[in-house]
Amino acid sequence: QKRLAKKASFDSSYDAGGMKGGKDKKDATFGDGSGGADGSDGDGEGDGAGGVPTARRTARPGPANEQKEETYYDAIKREMSERQARTRAVMDGLDATNRLAMEGVRPGAYVRMRLRGVPCELVEHHDPCTPLLVGGLGQGEEKMGLMKLRFKRHRWFPKLLKARDPLMLSVGWRRFQSLPVYAIEDHNRRLRNLKYTPEHMHCIAAVYGPMAPANTGVVAVQRVDSEVRGWRISGTGVVLELDADFRVVKKLKLVGTPFQIARNTAFITGMFTSQLEAAKFEGASIRTVSGVRGTIKKAVKPGGQLRARDGTFRATFEDKILSSDIVFLRAWVAVDIPRFFNPVTN
Known part of the structure; x- marks a missing residue:
């Protein structure tokens, strides 16, 4: 009877919105030691013989019980902001000359530049409608x-x-002027040579x-x-990668x-012009017009008992070929990229 009465009072207080009072009554209900054999009530501490120990009761997780720990990223951001605040405080205490020498020219400020060794023709033929732009290059742009x-x-x-x-x-x-x-680019990252630019891609x-x-950004002009009376801009683009050398290949049929x-x-015989050239293609796959596949085994030394010409090689095939068959080799050969550079001035 006593348990049912306490449960009914807890339910009514919880439905009425008294969360705090409901929690206190729930703690008193489950921690009063009423689970003993004699059925005696506890005082709310729950440390009796039939009660639940206080150490085993855990708090309900919530925003109030969770403590937000500072991460390494937050610590670095806080240190950077504090360092910037100290630097700004020190800089604000300096005069304009010392601050300019230590900090440099701030973005948005107007400066006056004095150029030495400028030819007089620049001043005489200067067009005010054509301004002079002054810029700088990065360390890797030279x-x-x-x-x-x-x-x-x-x-x-x-x-x-x-x-x-x-x-x-x-x-x-x-x-600058160059020879592009x-x-x-194929699906296997191979750069296949093109004679002309595509029309719409x-x-x-x-x-x-x-x-x-x-x-x-890149803008290309031919003349x-x-x-020139027509459209001048030949093409546009963007820089993707920088490298010392690119391998651009094209199809080769021998x-x-x-x-x-x-x-x-x-x-x-007749496929290569020298023994060295034939040796470079050892292991390559060849094929006849009739469809018999083969492999280049070894370059043959010119002359000798066979009286072979320079560039002759020995090959093995899946089946015996005829003397009237034509053997061809399909391969990819690297294209030489011209290293031409001519700066364009006004």
Whole structure:
């Protein structure tokens, strides 16, 4: 009877919204030691023989009981903000001259520059409508190398751009003339050479010149003289990667004929011009017009008992070939990227 009465009072107080009072009554209900054999009531501490020990009772998790610990990231941010506040306090106590010498020119401030050794023609023929821009280069922008661009011919330019044609590029603070090589990237990350730029899609352009940071915009122009009446901008792009060298490849198909056949082995001639060139392709796969596959085994020394010409090699095939078969080799050969750089001035 007593338990039922306490439970009913707890339920009524909880439904009425008295959360705090309900918690106190619940603690008193479950910690009063009423679970003893004699049925005697406790005083609310619950440390009697039949009660629940106080140490075993756990608090309900909540925002009030959780303590937010400071992480390493928060500690670093706090130290940086404190250091900046101390630096700003010290700088505010200095005069303008010392602060300028220690901190430098702050962004948004106007400066006066004095140039020495400037020719007089610059002042005499200076056009006020053409302002002079003063900029600086980063530490890595003074090196020369190959840049990988994502390039696209401008939709209003009338002609396709041909590889290795001179093109004037504006990349960052630089303007220079170079001979770009166009390519398209296959699914296996191979750069396949293109003779012309695609008509309505992007391609990869390998350009030699002063390196610029990634994501730098690029504008290409073929001619800048005043006789051009059409659209001048040839294409636009963006810098993707910087590297000392890029491997751009193109398809190579070499054709040869057998001059001596012995079962599945044959000596092929006419495909290479020298023994050194044939040795570079040892292990490459070859095929006949009839579909018989084979492998290049070894380059043959010119002359000797076979009286072989220079560039002859020995190959093995899956089946015996005929003397009238034509053997061809399909391979990828690297394209030489011209390292031409010509700065463009006014």
